[in-house]
Amino acid sequence: MVRVPNKPLLAALALAVDGVYGALVADLDDPASIKQAAAQVAEDLLSFYRGDEPGWVPGILPGPPPDGDYYWWQGGALWGTMLDYRHHTGDNTYDPIVLQAMIHQVGPNEDFMPPNWTASMGNDDQGFWGMSAMLATEVGFTDPGDDEPQWLALAQAVFNEQTHEDRRVASGRCEWGLRWQVYPSNTGYNYINTIANACYFNIAARLARYTDNQTYADYAVRTWDLVKDLGYISDDWDVYDGAHLPYCNDTNRAQFSYNAAMLLQGAAYLYNYTNGAEEWKVRIDGLIDRMIEVFFPGGVAYEPSCEGAKCNTDMKSFKGYMHRWMGNTMQLVPHTREKIYPVLKTSVANAVKQCSGGPNGRFCGFHWTTGVFDGEIGAGQQMNVLGALLSLLAPDSAPPLTNATGGTSRGDVNAGSDEPVLPTFATVTVADRAGAGILTALLIAGSLSAFAWMSID
Structure with missing residues (x-):
C-alpha cells in the first residue's frame, strides 16, 4: 500500500475538485519546462515536511523511527536540495521555510549540535547540515539577522569541531581518521567511514575556495590522502564504505553513490581553487568514469549496493545528491560537461517517466531503471528526482560565490564549541551521596506502591 502523508492527501483533494491529475512531464531540452517540473516535484517534496505546522519541530522531517521514517540528517539534506532548487530556478517561494528550518536546528553553541540530537550524533549527520550552511553561503541565500548565527560561521563551526582531536583517531594505521560517531557510547564509534571523512573533506575544500585560505585546503588534502591510503578509494576509482578500528583493514566494499559524489564535488572545488591543478583533474576524471560505470548502468541512476535487495530510507535519497553534486562539478570543472551531461540527461528522462504515482498522479518512486x-512514495524519492532535474540546469547557473565575488555571509574562524566532546562530571561529595540515598528510597517506595496498585486486579 502506498503511504500517503497528510499534505499530499489534501493537495489531491484540491486537485480532484479541478479535475487535474497526471504524471510528471518535462521537456529536457527546454530549461523553462525543467523548472516547471522541478516546481511540481518541490511542492510534493515539501508535503512530507510538517515543521512549519503548529506542534511540529521546524527543520526536521517526521522521525526518527518509530515516530517517523526520517533521521535528523535528512532535514539538513532537504534544505540543501531546496537551496539548490532556489538557485537554479530563481523561485524564492520557500525562503521563509528554509530560513526558519535551518536556524531552528543550529543549537545553543551555533554548531548544528542541537541537544535533542546530540546523543545520537554522527559526524556525517552534523556534516550534512554544515554543507547546507556552506551552500547557503555560496548561493547568496538570505543572511540571518545580526543576532543570529551566520551561514559561513556555521560551516566553520562544523569544520572546527570535526578537526578537534576528540573526534579523531589518535594513533595507528587509521591515525587522524574522523570517526563515524561523535560519542563512544554510540554504535559505530570505532568505524572510520568514507561519508564522515568525505563530509569534512567537502566542507574544507569549499571553505578554502570561498575564503581563499590555504589552511582549509591543506586539511582537505590531508583527508583525501587518508581516505586513499586506507584503500577506501581503490586504484580503479571504486569508492568503498569504510572499515573498523584498530587497523581499518576490514574494508566494507559496499559502494554508495553519495560517497563517490561527495568526494567528486570536493575535488571539483579544489580543482577550481587551484586554477585547474593537474592532480585534481586526474582524480575528477577517474571518479567520473568509474561513477558512470557503477552507478549509471544503461545511463540510468542505480544504487548497486542495495537496490537489487532493499534500500533503507536513508539510501533512497542518495541518487539526488549524486545528480546535484555532479551538476555542481560541471559548473566548477567545465571540461566534465561533455562526459557528465549526456548521462544525467538519460537518467533524468527515466526518473521523470516513473513519476506517476501518489494521490495526484505525479509522485515519484525510487526505482528508475524500469521507468x-x-x-512507494517518500521524501527521499522526491529529493532524488528534484536533484536530478536541477542537475541539468546547473551548468548554466551562476557558479558558487566566494567572499571576493559577491558573497556576503560573515564568518568566524573560531566558531564552534570550545567545550570538550566527552562530558565531565563534578566530584561527588558526602552530601551528594546522602541526597542520592534519600531519593533512591523514595523512588523504591513509589515503585512498590505502583506495583501493588497494578496487582489489585
Whole structure:
C-alpha cells in the first residue's frame, strides 16, 4: 500500500475538485519546462515536511523511527536540495521555510549540535547540515539577522569541531581518521567511514575556495590522502564504505553513490581553487568514469549496493545528491560537461517517466531503471528526482560565490564549541551521596506502591 502523508492527501483533494491529475512531464531540452517540473516535484517534496505546522519541530522531517521514517540528517539534506532548487530556478517561494528550518536546528553553541540530537550524533549527520550552511553561503541565500548565527560561521563551526582531536583517531594505521560517531557510547564509534571523512573533506575544500585560505585546503588534502591510503578509494576509482578500528583493514566494499559524489564535488572545488591543478583533474576524471560505470548502468541512476535487495530510507535519497553534486562539478570543472551531461540527461528522462504515482498522479518512486512507478512514495524519492532535474540546469547557473565575488555571509574562524566532546562530571561529595540515598528510597517506595496498585486486579 502506498503511504500517503497528510499534505499530499489534501493537495489531491484540491486537485480532484479541478479535475487535474497526471504524471510528471518535462521537456529536457527546454530549461523553462525543467523548472516547471522541478516546481511540481518541490511542492510534493515539501508535503512530507510538517515543521512549519503548529506542534511540529521546524527543520526536521517526521522521525526518527518509530515516530517517523526520517533521521535528523535528512532535514539538513532537504534544505540543501531546496537551496539548490532556489538557485537554479530563481523561485524564492520557500525562503521563509528554509530560513526558519535551518536556524531552528543550529543549537545553543551555533554548531548544528542541537541537544535533542546530540546523543545520537554522527559526524556525517552534523556534516550534512554544515554543507547546507556552506551552500547557503555560496548561493547568496538570505543572511540571518545580526543576532543570529551566520551561514559561513556555521560551516566553520562544523569544520572546527570535526578537526578537534576528540573526534579523531589518535594513533595507528587509521591515525587522524574522523570517526563515524561523535560519542563512544554510540554504535559505530570505532568505524572510520568514507561519508564522515568525505563530509569534512567537502566542507574544507569549499571553505578554502570561498575564503581563499590555504589552511582549509591543506586539511582537505590531508583527508583525501587518508581516505586513499586506507584503500577506501581503490586504484580503479571504486569508492568503498569504510572499515573498523584498530587497523581499518576490514574494508566494507559496499559502494554508495553519495560517497563517490561527495568526494567528486570536493575535488571539483579544489580543482577550481587551484586554477585547474593537474592532480585534481586526474582524480575528477577517474571518479567520473568509474561513477558512470557503477552507478549509471544503461545511463540510468542505480544504487548497486542495495537496490537489487532493499534500500533503507536513508539510501533512497542518495541518487539526488549524486545528480546535484555532479551538476555542481560541471559548473566548477567545465571540461566534465561533455562526459557528465549526456548521462544525467538519460537518467533524468527515466526518473521523470516513473513519476506517476501518489494521490495526484505525479509522485515519484525510487526505482528508475524500469521507468514505471514502484508504488512507494517518500521524501527521499522526491529529493532524488528534484536533484536530478536541477542537475541539468546547473551548468548554466551562476557558479558558487566566494567572499571576493559577491558573497556576503560573515564568518568566524573560531566558531564552534570550545567545550570538550566527552562530558565531565563534578566530584561527588558526602552530601551528594546522602541526597542520592534519600531519593533512591523514595523512588523504591513509589515503585512498590505502583506495583501493588497494578496487582489489585
